[in-house]
Amino acid sequence: MAGTLALVGSGEFLEVMRPIDAGLLDLARQTGRAHVVVIPTAAVPDGPQVVDRWATLGRAHFAALGVSVDVIPIGAGERADDPQVAQRIAAASLVYFSGGKPGFLLDTLRGTSAWAAVLEVYAGGGVIAGCSAGAMILGSAMVSPRLSWPLDTRPAFGLVPGCLILPHYDALPGRLRGLALRGLSAALTVIGVDEETALVQDGDRWQVLGRSGVEIRRAGGRTRYRSGDTLTL
DSSP, X not given: OOOEEEEEXXXXXXXXXXXXXXXXXXXXXXXXXXXXXXXOGGGGGGOHHHHHHHHHHHHHHXXXXXXXXEXXXXXXXXXXXXXXXXHHHHTOSEXXXXXXXXXXXXXXXXXXXXXXXXXXXXXXXXXXXXXXHHHHTTEEEXXXXXXXXXXXXXXXXXXXXXXXXXXXXXXXXXXXXXXXXXXXXXXXXXXXXXXXXXXXXXXXXXXXXXXXXXXXXXXXXEXXXXXXXXXXX
């Protein structure tokens, strides 16, 4: 059975996200277990103190929700092709990617046994959640970190086919946001996820949860969805 995806605009491990994460754990428990793996790899370029901060926050956040937690800082002491790392990931019912540098996260995981284990969790009905950079890698394309015009994109993991995911969407200045989006390929559906907000897969449909909303841009048009709304991609 296919699992669940959660695209989070910001706010990983904060109290404001607790109701959303509790709901994700309810979905994860349908696999017959409740075990979370937090992967703070996107923070590795920012230094060990930042990685440790996300590790501490993630462990405390999910432990307070009553589940066991394993933090695997791939790229900072854990290898993406280590069979034991893959085993630890495969034991999860919920895998959570926190924020940081999306390009580093993508490059570190691509073609590895660690990423194969993530796909195994998803194929087994588990939950894959990504916040900020962690959400960006789940689309089929990702904006290149080197800004150019028109905007350059690179292939991402494609769990959300035909889509490019922009977190922190409501924090982007409106004029800059519109200009940037006009530089993207018209073949891409852009999913803009506001801060402290999540777009959560529910079978063939998706639901907006959290403080704000989500904007979908495709075929030259855009549609705004508020918390509680459902949509199709």
